[in-house]
Amino acid sequence: MAGSGKTTLMQRIAVHIHNQQLPSYIINLDPAVSSVPYGCNIDIRDTVNYKQVMKEYELGPNGGILTSLNLFATKFDQVMGLIEQKADSLQHIFVDTPGQIEIFTWSASGTIISDMFAFSVPTALIYVVDTPRTTSPVTFMSNMLYACSIMYKFKLPFILVFNKTDVTSADFAIDWMTDYEKFQEAVQDEKAYAGTLSASMGLVLEEFYRNITTVCMSAVTGEGVEDLFDKIARAGEEYANVYRPMLEAK
Numbered sequence: 001m002a003g004s005g006k007t008t009l010m011q012r013i014a015v016h017i018h019n020q021q022l023p024s025y026i027i028n029l030d031p032a033v034s035s036v037p038y039g040c041n042i043d044i045r046d047t048v049n050y051k052q053v054m055k056e057y058e059l060g061p062n063g064g065i066l067t068s069l070n071l072f073a074t075k076f077d078q079v080m081g082l083i084e085q086k087a088d089s090l091q092h093i094f095v096d097t098p099g100q101i102e103i104f105t106w107s108a109s110g111t112i113i114s115d116m117f118a119f120s121v122p123t124a125l126i127y128v129v130d131t132p133r134t135t136s137p138v139t140f141m142s143n144m145l146y147a148c149s150i151m152y153k154f155k156l157p158f159i160l161v162f163n164k165t166d167v168t169s170a171d172f173a174i175d176w177m178t179d180y181e182k183f184q185e186a187v188q189d190e191k192a193y194a195g196t197l198s199a200s201m202g203l204v205l206e207e208f209y210r211n212i213t214t215v216c217m218s219a220v221t222g223e224g225v226e227d228l229f230d231k232i233a234r235a236g237e238e239y240a241n242v243y244r245p246m247l248e249a250k
């Protein structure tokens, strides 16, 4: 979600791979970002000029981002060619998505790009949650429903990162995900429809909670980043054992 800390997390990841000397590639897919605060190997902005696209096609900001991503997707086979050449020497490839997440998750180009990765290399999704802004049970539920919809759309291993834990601990969220009674208690104070709906949704999401991997961390302090890398390694195994056979069958 916007402002959850995706760019700061990428910055933290860049520091970690540098310190641990993990040969990796970083790709920026956000055409509208004014500056990228980490060194990236491939940057959409080197190929597509977002402001020019807006002007040329007479688009607003979201249309401009979407069209830039579509234009880049038409050349993505070249990016994949480069990655496949390097794949044996790379441990990780990290891809930062546009700030307006739905432009990636619900667009044809987002699907094309993620499919290209998923068919070539072990791929996982990292969904970043702004923990301090998710302490209300109704907001938490909205965020989880969104995460759930993205997971089922992409059908890839999924890592839920509770970010900004230097400000607010994510214990409440882990409690709500593992103990339905605790979520029920929290949602009791919510008035009317939203509260009742959240309570029933909590039950529906139990299966989702059981199947996802969570990481509690702070992109700013770096606390929890080792856990993130452990979970990424596990997502790689999950991809090989569960998702790759599904993709091959498809």
Ligand SMILES: Nc1nc2c(ncn2[C@@H]2O[C@H](COP(=O)(O)OP(=O)(O)OP(=O)(O)O)[C@@H](O)[C@H]2O)c(=O)[nH]1
Binding pocket: 001, 002, 003, 004, 005, 006, 007, 008, 009, 098, 099, 100, 163, 164, 165, 166, 167, 217, 218, 219, 220, 221
């Ligand atoms: N305290 C704290 N602040 C954080 C953390 N991660 C990000 N922030 C702050 O949250 C704000 C948004 O962070 P960004 O990294 O720009 O978030 P983003 O998801 O990339 O934002 P968009 O691309 O605009 O959607 C900035 O002020 C960051 O400094 C964290 O772990 N702890």
